[in-house]
Amino acid sequence: MSVNHNFTKLARQPAYRAVSEKIRQVILSGELQAGDMLPTELELAEQFGVTRSTLREAIRLLEESGIIGRADRKRLVVTLPQTAAVGRSVSSAMLMHRVTFKELWQVAMGLEPLAGKLACASATDEDKQRLADNLQHTETVLDDHARLLEAEIDFHNLVASATHNYALLQARAPLNDLFYPAWGAVIRALSPGQRILVAHRRVYGAICNNQPREAERWMEKHMIDFRRGIEMGNLGFDQPVTSAANTSDQN
Amino acid sequence: MSVNHNFTKLARQPAYRAVSEKIRQVILSGELQAGDMLPTELELAEQFGVTRSTLREAIRLLEESGIIGRADRKRLVVTLPQTAAVGRSVSSAMLMHRVTFKELWQVAMGLEPLAGKLACASATDEDKQRLADNLQHTETVLDDHARLLEAEIDFHNLVASATHNYALLQARAPLNDLFYPAWGAVIRALSPGQRILVAHRRVYGAICNNQPREAERWMEKHMIDFRRGIEMGNLGFDQPVTSAANTSDQN
DNA sequence: ATTGACCCATTGTCCGACAATATGTCAATA
DNA sequence: TATTGACATATTGTCGGACAATGGGTCAAT
Numbered sequence: 001m002s003v004n005h006n007f008t009k010l011a012r013q014p015a016y017r018a019v020s021e022k023i024r025q026v027i028l029s030g031e032l033q034a035g036d037m038l039p040t041e042l043e044l045a046e047q048f049g050v051t052r053s054t055l056r057e058a059i060r061l062l063e064e065s066g067i068i069g070r071a072d073r074k075r076l077v078v079t080l081p082q083t084a085a086v087g088r089s090v091s092s093a094m095l096m097h098r099v100t101f102k103e104l105w106q107v108a109m110g111l112e113p114l115a116g117k118l119a120c121a122s123a124t125d126e127d128k129q130r131l132a133d134n135l136q137h138t139e140t141v142l143d144d145h146a147r148l149l150e151a152e153i154d155f156h157n158l159v160a161s162a163t164h165n166y167a168l169l170q171a172r173a174p175l176n177d178l179f180y181p182a183w184g185a186v187i188r189a190l191s192p193g194q195r196i197l198v199a200h201r202r203v204y205g206a207i208c209n210n211q212p213r214e215a216e217r218w219m220e221k222h223m224i225d226f227r228r229g230i231e232m233g234n235l236g237f238d239q240p241v242t243s244a245a246n247t248s249d250q251n
Numbered sequence: 252m253s254v255n256h257n258f259t260k261l262a263r264q265p266a267y268r269a270v271s272e273k274i275r276q277v278i279l280s281g282e283l284q285a286g287d288m289l290p291t292e293l294e295l296a297e298q299f300g301v302t303r304s305t306l307r308e309a310i311r312l313l314e315e316s317g318i319i320g321r322a323d324r325k326r327l328v329v330t331l332p333q334t335a336a337v338g339r340s341v342s343s344a345m346l347m348h349r350v351t352f353k354e355l356w357q358v359a360m361g362l363e364p365l366a367g368k369l370a371c372a373s374a375t376d377e378d379k380q381r382l383a384d385n386l387q388h389t390e391t392v393l394d395d396h397a398r399l400l401e402a403e404i405d406f407h408n409l410v411a412s413a414t415h416n417y418a419l420l421q422a423r424a425p426l427n428d429l430f431y432p433a434w435g436a437v438i439r440a441l442s443p444g445q446r447i448l449v450a451h452r453r454v455y456g457a458i459c460n461n462q463p464r465e466a467e468r469w470m471e472k473h474m475i476d477f478r479r480g481i482e483m484g485n486l487g488f489d490q491p492v493t494s495a496a497n498t499s500d501q502n
Numbered sequence: 503a504t505t506g507a508c509c510c511a512t513t514g515t516c517c518g519a520c521a522a523t524a525t526g527t528c529a530a531t532a
Numbered sequence: 533t534a535t536t537g538a539c540a541t542a543t544t545g546t547c548g549g550a551c552a553a554t555g556g557g558t559c560a561a562t
Binding site: 265266267301302303304305308323325 | 546
Binding site for chain 3: 015054
């Protein structure tokens with residue numbers, strides 16, 4: 001019989017990956033901060049001792065992570081990742097995993113009431129003003145399905161932003177891409193404009209009056225309404241969500 | 252005075268990005284499924300009418316999203332994104348945004364009790380067995396700080412997995428990378444092995460007996476303990492978390 | 503059934519090249 | 533002075549070709 005000592009299957013990584021990791025480290029360590037310009041591709045390539053081709057591949061990895069981008073279409077610049085940019089990767093993953101509407105709803109039930117609650121303590125006057133503007137705008141589009149959905153999504157984003165909690169913003173990013181858009185079907189089927197407006201007003205009022213319990217409860221009711229809408233419309237609560245944001249413009 | 256009509260600043264996208272988007276679309280539309288092999292780089296390049304260099308840059312973008320990878324280090328293959336892979340991008344973003352421990356804790360307060368609650372309804376016998384194994388293992392490492400932290404993280408992952416809710420798994424991914432590791436300092440400072448074990452046992456018991464309320468409450472208590480630990484240890488509850496997983500191995 | 507020798511396809515990396523495009527300078531003009 | 537135009541320069545996006553290393557396959561020898 002053979003003596004079997006299990007060796008750890010050593011994984012060498014290609015150069016483009018090593019370069020990418022190195023740059024990422026430097027950025028995450030704070031040595032390079034958001035807004036800092038990076039050297040030109042040629043210069044970077046020389047520093048790492050690789051060719052421009054290899055370096056460019058490394059750059060792409062960081063680009064997709066959203067931590068570097070281009071300033072004015074030329075120079076590379078360290079960037080503060082936008083929630084939307086990072087969220088797209090997450091959303092892609094969820095689509096491939098065939099996440100159901102129910103799963104997203106469960107997460108929404110955990111995060112949206114929380115957002116309402118937290119917003120009470122942290123919303124600035126500017127946040128409140130933006131919410132007020134949103135409510136006013138919503139009233140004018142109650143019967144315009146597309147705009148209503150847009151206003152609806154905006155409202156929830158504004159509440160989340162009012163928490164000033166980036167971790168929360170990031171955690172709920174996929175809801176924007178997958179959960180609410182899918183809900184557009186409900187709006188078209190049931191025209192629940194009034195119910196939406198009432199719930200939003202309650203949440204807004206609670207935030208303004210610093211009543212976290214109220215904000216939490218009404219956001220929860222609002223979410224339960226969502227579920228009811230999906231089920232009543234027979235729109236596949238247990239079905240995988242489909243990518244609504246599939247409409248990237250190109251030939 | 253000049254007539255000022257604000258034109259939308261048209262943004263042309265480079266070829267590597269267009270190619271990347273196209274492939275992503277095909278995958279997300281389901282036309283290509285996880286496990287499917289892609290043609291060779293040369294073949295793909297010819298199909299798109301670009302050179303291999305350009306195509307490779309496109310591949311890097313998708314690679315970072317975790318939706319394609321390499322089977323046996325050669326052929327490209329459509330991959331089901333791993334939570335860890337996608338989570339890394341998210342974690343990077345959070346680090347750059349200087350997310351505080353408090354922010355992460357707030358998210359954890361929203362998601363971990365939820366995970367406990369949902370797990371009650373969806374945990375399989377196998378899930379329960381894994382939890383039981385984890386508890387048994389935890390008892391043996393109560394005084395080994397490193398292993399205790401590891402077991403602690405494992406437990407929460409197991410509970411989350413038991414929900415069989417991928418959206419939830421993805422949403423709480425950054426907690427694994429940033430929240431719990433940072434909590435290692437608490438373990439070293441306070442040696443709260445017993446408290447941890449008690450809470451875990453309660454959660455486990457509630458899941459086995461299908462008592463969602465109990466599971467939720469004990470998970471919540473557990474999280475509050477976390478916060479207390481951080482504050483008692485004076486470990487910077489309001490400070491940005493630092494990347495503990497910064498230790499990637501390379502020269 | 504394992505080993506070794508061999509071939510082949512594909513990747514990772516390199517090099518050199520060029521057009522398109524921003525940036526900067528400077529003169530000309532109103 | 534402020535705007536315009538002409539020009540030189542730097543940098544990116546893309547191309548095409550090249551080669552070593554490596555994994556997979558075949559086939560013969562043991």
